[in-house]
Amino acid sequence: MNPRMPKTDPMDRTSGFLKKNLETMPRKKRLDYLNQKLRGIIQYAYKHSIAFKAKMDSAGLKPKDIQSIKDLEKIPITKKADLVELQKKNPPFGGFEGVPITELKRIYVSPGPIYEPGEMEYNELGWAQGMYAGGFRPGDIVINTFSYHMVPFALHMVDNSLQRVGCIIIPTGVGNTEQQVNILKTFKATGFCGTPSFLLNISEKAMEMGLDPKKDLNLKVGFVAAEMLPESLRARLEEAFGMVIRQTYGTADVGCLGYECLQKSGMHIPDDKIVEIVDPETGKQLGPGKTGEIVATSFNKVYPLIRFGTGDLSILTETPCSCGRTSSRLIKILGRVDQVTKVRGLFVHPGQVDEIASRFPQIQRYQIVVTRKAHKDEMTFRIELKEGETSSEKLKEEVERTIREVIQVRGEVVFIPQGTLPEGARKIDDQRTWE
């Protein structure tokens, strides 16, 4: 005797705002607001962040030279690779932190490796704004299936933001799919946070267990990130569960940079960030409608990253959104500026590919190929062996183990004949398409 709850939804998920006064500011007021916040963080970072002061000094700039978003163009862009280098020279945070280490609550470790300071009082707005805009409401019971250890996303950003919205969190983390299904069922959980491919795993597992995800589970809203979300996959998941899925975009370093509202009209830029779309070659701002690199500035005093280059490509739009939010929107993420690519939510750098190969003297040439099968990323490591070397199951297993260790993503090793890969072939060949 365990009567199923009727699949009704008492919550109004379509109206309202998390921060109405900010989200509906008229354009001119928003610009003034952002410029004022910008001047504040520039002053603060110049005084408290060694790395930012050095960057300003090297460009011959003083805080007074940065009065508006347009002035940001004067400041050189900091790339992820620069962060890694500067953190090596000046551990742990490369001088980018704006407070002493003793004032932190946590320290996070992301692949790279990159260390991120976790502030005592989390008050970032973006992810919570995105959850609310996507239909999350106080009282929702939510499984958070992002990884809780090392990296800041699940524990720091998503968990805190769910608290801010007023949700009840079940910190399930990654994996244990069958148990996740049981948890969803037991608690009649209404919300999901995680990657789209993991939600797909959950739906497949539920069906394997003889359940109908739509009838037997109670999911209403999904907040997905860290992976591309093709519309075909979104439609399939929304249909399978009878839920609404909205995606967000950001990085572990600067946090949320865009979130979808129910209108699905691109990703609103949160009110605590400045996002520029720039020419990746010159760093100059491009107007709405032009493809360029997403460059972000955070107002976070603990980690005031100014002009952080994400390496992701997008297009900005300023046309009004019928949800009532007045912020500019990123139309969609179009890909990576350089060879750095994201596989199953994790960055894969050509340097990591080199590192794997360098551990095996038998390897002559190599390349990682990323493809997509049934809405899941697949990674193949193609290897040409040196003259006189022979392939073996043992070598294949050893390389595959190393791939997991270095990149944290599973990859399959394929041996190819000598001379298959051309001289100067790309280290990462991304063959995925996103329709």
Ligand SMILES: [Zn+2]
């Ligand atoms: Zn909207």
